[in-house]
Amino acid sequence: MIEIADVLAAAERIKPHVRQTPLVHSATLSTQLGTDVHLKLELLQKTGSFKPRGAFNQMLQLGAADRQRGVVAVSGGNFAQGAAYAGRELGVPCVICMPQYTPANYIEATRGYGAEVELHPDMPACFARVQALQGEGRTALHAWDNPLQMAGNGVIGLELLEQLPLMTDLIVSVGGGGLLAGLIVAIKARAPHVRIWAVETEGAPTLGAALRAGEVMQIVPKSLAKTLGAPYIAADALALAQQHLHEYLTVSDPEAIADQRFLLERCKFLTELAAACTLSAARRLRGRFAAEDKVVLLLCGGNESLSNMIGYANMPAAA
Numbered sequence: 210m211i212e213i214a215d216v217l218a219a220a221e222r223i224k225p226h227v228r229q230t231p232l233v234h235s236a237t238l239s240t241q242l243g244t245d246v247h248l249k250l251e252l253l254q255k256t257g258s259f260k261p262r263g264a265f266n267q268m269l270q271l272g273a274a275d276r277q278r279g280v281v282a283v284s285g286g287n288f289a290q291g292a293a294y295a296g297r298e299l300g301v302p303c304v305i306c307m308p309q310y311t312p313a314n315y316i317e318a319t320r321g322y323g324a325e326v327e328l329h330p331d332m333p334a335c336f337a338r339v340q341a342l343q344g345e346g347r348t349a350l351h352a353w354d355n356p357l358q359m360a361g362n363g364v365i366g367l368e369l370l371e372q373l374p375l376m377t378d379l380i381v382s383v384g385g386g387g388l389l390a391g392l393i394v395a396i397k398a399r400a401p402h403v404r405i406w407a408v409e410t411e412g413a414p415t416l417g418a419a420l421r422a423g424e425v426m427q428i429v430p431k432s433l434a435k436t437l438g439a440p441y442i443a444a445d446a447l448a449l450a451q452q453h454l455h456e457y458l459t460v461s462d463p464e465a466i467a468d469q470r471f472l473l474e475r476c477k478f479l480t481e482l483a484a485a486c487t488l489s490a491a492r493r494l495r496g497r498f499a500a501e502d503k504v505v506l507l508l509c510g511g512n513e514s515l516s517n518m519i520g521y522a523n524m525p526a527a528a
Contacts, residue, residue, distance in 0.1 A: 210445045211356045213398035216363035216391060223265040223361055226298060230254050230365075232372040232505070237475050242491055244498035247373060251365060252480055252511030256322065258436070259365060259388060259509050260291030263358030267350050268295050270357055276301045278346040283335040285311040286436045287510050288352035293324030304342060306335035312435075314514045332440075353385030354443040363391030369505060370399050378455075378504040380406045380487045380494075383416045385439030386446025388509060393449045404455035408490035410482070411459045413437040419447045420457060433462045433521070434482035436510060460489035466521045468492070469513070484508040 231250045238246040251259045268280065279302030282292050289305045296303030303324040307316060308331050320326050329335045343349050351358060365388075369376060379396065383389050389407055396403050409417055412432030419426050419442045430438040442450075450457070462482065469485035472478050487506040498504055 210448065211360050211363070211390070211394050213394060215356065215360040216367065216395045219262075219266045219357070219360040220364045220367055222269050223262055223364065226265045226295070227262050228254055229368055232369065235476055238488070238491075242495050242498065242504070244500060244502045244504050246491070247503065247505045248476065248478070249365070249369060249505055249507045250478065252478065252484060252508050256287070256290040256294045256318070257510055257512040258287035258291065259362060260287045260352070261294055262364055263355070263361035263387065263391075264288065264291040264295040264350065265299075266361030267355060267357045268299050268301050271301070271348060275348050278348070279303060280350050281306065281339050281342040281347045282350040282352065283307075283332065283339055284352050285332075286315060286352075286438070287512055289315060289319040289324070289326075290322055290512070292350055293319045293322035297323035304347065306338045308332055308335060312514055312517070315512065318512070353387030353439060353446075355387070356445070358387045359391040359394070359443075359445065361391070362388045363395035365507070366392045366395030367399070370396065373503055373505065375503050376400065376403055376505055377502040378404045378406065378498065379507065380408060380490050380504065381507045382437060382483050382486050382509060383407045383409050383442070383446075384413070384437040384483065385441070386416060386443040386450070389416070390443060390446040390449050393453045397453050405453065406490060406494065407450060407454055407457045408486050409457075409459050410434045410437055410465055410486055411461050413439075414459060415439050415442040416447070416450060416457060417459060420450065432482075434465060434486060436481050436483040436512070458490055458493055460486050460493065463525060464489040464492075466524065469521070472508075478508060479511050479513055480508050481510045481513050484510055
């Protein structure tokens with residue numbers, strides 16, 4: 210399991226390659242929620258999500274020979290772009306195995322960052338191909354269940370404590386748990402009083418299923434929030450959540466869709482459903498924050514397609 214020293218080392222390692230993303234105050238949301246609300250704009254990170262932080266941290270630990278042989282990863286989402294970008298910047302050949310049903314905008318963006326994209330029938334076929342390429346000498350990267358990925362993600366926590374030293378609460382969405390794990394380690398080491406709230410959509414409860422069972426569980430994600438579509442929570446993320454998480458909650462896809470639209474129309478940020486659901490969670494928690502609390506919503510990504518949003522607009526509104 211990673212420690213704060215790993216996050217601090219990652220911060221120095223990746224600093225030349227990633228952006229320190231802005232933290233902005235939202236007067237509109239502060240008024241609506243009755244507390245002091247801030248938005249961490251990780252959607253303004255290069256490639257549109259937090260994923261390059263961990264991808265760089267993984268690649269920068271490779272030796273010269275391993276870099277030359279290249280890397281391979283499975284991703285139908287944001288890690289594909291993050292790894293492709295890191296590979297391009299570091300001169301590391303990168304193969305991304307994607308299921309054939311991956312949205313076209315993700316495929317095009319990943320290729321645009323310089324990766325070789327292979328399309329396979331489903332995720333098991335993708336993982337089988339990764340094993341084959343490992344046998345040929347490539348290093349496999351992991352989108353969430355990897356200590357270096359977690360440590361790179363944790364750098365966001367260090368940034369938050371610099372940007373808002375009086376932060377009292379952080380609301381973060383959970384897919385495979387790599388982001389949650391890094392944030393818990395970074396924040397609890399420096400500011401143990403900060404309450405960390407985890408949110409998932411009802412169709413992608415990797416953490417929820419594991420918390421109920423007391424162990425990692427495999428699930429079949431069914432949420433429209435595709436970037437929360439990991440099939441399981443990392444074991445280290447589960448252990449950290451069991452020890453340090455203030456509270457876990459779920460919201461519906463329609464709630465996330467409504468708040469995606471609100472964030473676009475009122476706050477002028479286009480987020481993924483995986484990010485908008487943090488606002489849905491904050492609405493569920495309204496009344497549990499004091500007026501003087503300083504609550505951060507982590508907007509983890511903004512890689513949304515126009516076609517998806519048109520589809521969302523034709524769905525029933527949140528209850």
